Amino acid sequence: xxxxxxxxxxPGDINDMTLKAYNVLKECDVVVGYxxxxxxxxxxxxxxxxxxxxxxxxxxxxxxAVELALQGKNVCIVSSGDAGIxxxxxxxxxxxxxxxxxxxxxxxxxxxxxxxxxxxxxxxVMQDFAVxxxxxxxxxxxxxxxxxxxxxxxxxxxxLYNPKSKERPENLMKxxxxxxxxxxxxxxxxxxxxxxxxGQQVIITTLKEMANYEIDMRTIVIIGxxxxxxxxxxMVTPRGYVL
Amino acid sequence: xxxxxxxxxxPGDINDMTLKAYNVLKECDVVVGYxxxxxxxxxxxxxxxxxxxxxxxxxxxxxxAVELALQGKNVCIVSSGDAGIxxxxxxxxxxxxxxxxxxxxxxxxxxxxxxxxxxxxxxxVMQDFAVxxxxxxxxxxxxxxxxxxxxxxxxxxxxLYNPKSKERPENLMKxxxxxxxxxxxxxxxxxxxxxxxxGQQVIITTLKEMANYEIDMRTIVIIGxxxxxxxxxxMVTPRGYVL
Numbered sequence: 001x002x003x004x005x006x007x008x009x010x011p012g013d014i015n016d017m018t019l020k021a022y023n024v025l026k027e028c029d030v031v032v033g034y035x036x037x038x039x040x041x042x043x044x045x046x047x048x049x050x051x052x053x054x055x056x057x058x059x060x061x062x063x064x065a066v067e068l069a070l071q072g073k074n075v076c077i078v079s080s081g082d083a084g085i086x087x088x089x090x091x092x093x094x095x096x097x098x099x100x101x102x103x104x105x106x107x108x109x110x111x112x113x114x115x116x117x118x119x120x121x122x123x124x125v126m127q128d129f130a131v132x133x134x135x136x137x138x139x140x141x142x143x144x145x146x147x148x149x150x151x152x153x154x155x156x157x158x159x160l161y162n163p164k165s166k167e168r169p170e171n172l173m174k175x176x177x178x179x180x181x182x183x184x185x186x187x188x189x190x191x192x193x194x195x196x197x198x199g200q201q202v203i204i205t206t207l208k209e210m211a212n213y214e215i216d217m218r219t220i221v222i223i224g225x226x227x228x229x230x231x232x233x234x235m236v237t238p239r240g241y242v243l
Numbered sequence: 244x245x246x247x248x249x250x251x252x253x254p255g256d257i258n259d260m261t262l263k264a265y266n267v268l269k270e271c272d273v274v275v276g277y278x279x280x281x282x283x284x285x286x287x288x289x290x291x292x293x294x295x296x297x298x299x300x301x302x303x304x305x306x307x308a309v310e311l312a313l314q315g316k317n318v319c320i321v322s323s324g325d326a327g328i329x330x331x332x333x334x335x336x337x338x339x340x341x342x343x344x345x346x347x348x349x350x351x352x353x354x355x356x357x358x359x360x361x362x363x364x365x366x367x368v369m370q371d372f373a374v375x376x377x378x379x380x381x382x383x384x385x386x387x388x389x390x391x392x393x394x395x396x397x398x399x400x401x402x403l404y405n406p407k408s409k410e411r412p413e414n415l416m417k418x419x420x421x422x423x424x425x426x427x428x429x430x431x432x433x434x435x436x437x438x439x440x441x442g443q444q445v446i447i448t449t450l451k452e453m454a455n456y457e458i459d460m461r462t463i464v465i466i467g468x469x470x471x472x473x474x475x476x477x478m479v480t481p482r483g484y485v486l
Contacts, residue, residue, distance in 0.1 A: 015261065016352065023258070058484065082354070084366055089365070089369065090481060097475065108362065115327060118352070126332065130394070130399065150393040154394065
């Protein structure tokens with residue numbers, strides 16, 4: 001029987017991948033992944049069998065990885081960012097637990113989009129923070145609304161994943177409205193599209209203005225807390241040191 | 244004038260470092276860091292000038308890095324995990340902004356302790372989550388208490404950094420008490436000490452029992468949400484897929 005490693009490949013640039021991820025991709029027999037992510041690592045896996053499947057095919061990808069491992073192959077299933085944060089790690093365990101398959105699964109952590117976006121913006125996530133996906137495909141919108149309101153009340157730095165899709169263009173404006181009930185409208189907001197990938201775009205704006213920019217599923221939005229400031233083009237949340 | 248790169252070296256094992264972090268450490272002239280972290284990367288920086296300073300010397304380290312860069316040296320200042328999450332990135336910007344120094348600072352993101360701990364536990368952070376440090380050295384305890392209560396009400400997966408120090412042994416029990424007001428006492432909790440470092444220890448327990456274990460500042464505690472389960476020794480928070 002082969003093994004399965006769920007590999008976080010980082011935000012996009014191969015240089016943001018860990019040495020461990022790089023090496024397991026070189027060692028495995030087959031790479032399974034979403035077509036877009038497979039393309040990001042193409043130069044690394046040219047000699048491998050590659051199974052790439054499109055969007056919304058997560059369950060098929062997980063089952064395919066299990067099937068291949070049961071055939072004796074060593075399988076890397078890739079996720080962008082960190083496989084453990086809105087990635088494929090959970091689903092892999094769910095599939096083997098549901099089907100009661102005795103298969104070793106290892107998760108190789110990676111740099112998630114929030115770490116990459118924060119580094120590009122400066123240092124906006126230096127204090128306690130909440131991470132919320134605005135996709136209501138798998139989580140009811142009422143739950144997301146509740147989490148937005150409570151995080152804003154707690155004055156967390158708020159990191160939004162999947163802020164806007166073609167199917168749900170209005171979720172970001174709804175989120176903004178909820179957060180503005182508790183946070184000041186001039187709080188800095190960083191918007192990073194395609195962090196560490198081709199077409200990277202960085203905008204620093206405010207809570208009031210943030211919905212006016214072009215935002216999509218490949219964008220991370222970071223909303224500061226009450227101490228966050230912008231200086232010399234960098235967004236910084238002080239940690240609390242007295243200088 | 245030299246440059247400063249704030250480098251997240253990952254949780255501890257050199258293999259969890261990104262290729263970019265690995266390469267900039269090789270390229271720089273001087274490495275500045277906390278003694279413990281310098282020791283983790285010793286084999287990589289044997290030919291470098293190294294300035295290592297002890298705990299609570301964060302401001303001195305940041306100022307030293309600036310001083311060296313102004314002398315024309317290329318400086319890496321290292322942080323364990325991701326420099327942008329409870330690391331040195333914020334302080335570096337604060338120091339140059341305060342002193343109005345025109346110095347280029349780049350942040351190299353890394354795998355933070357939460358990513359590493361989650362990967363070791365299974366997949367506990369697959370849904371929205373809140374990250375809270377229990378150290379009240381820089382943030383007032385009342386703020387931390389409020390954030391704990393609101394995150395528990397939001398049913399976030401809650402990740403605790405700096406859960407227990409010798410100076411503040413009681414904060415973890417106080418946090419547990421607050422969270423138990425809103426979360427069920429049998430919710431799974433993962434405790435990872437020295438994630439990806441020598442002496443790694445992993446415990447999976449419950450919210451009710453978590454404070455009975457030996458926990459220190461090098462431990463990450465991950466408290467599940469209402470759907471988190473444990474099976475075959477792995478802690479998993481389902482993302483919401485219907486299998």
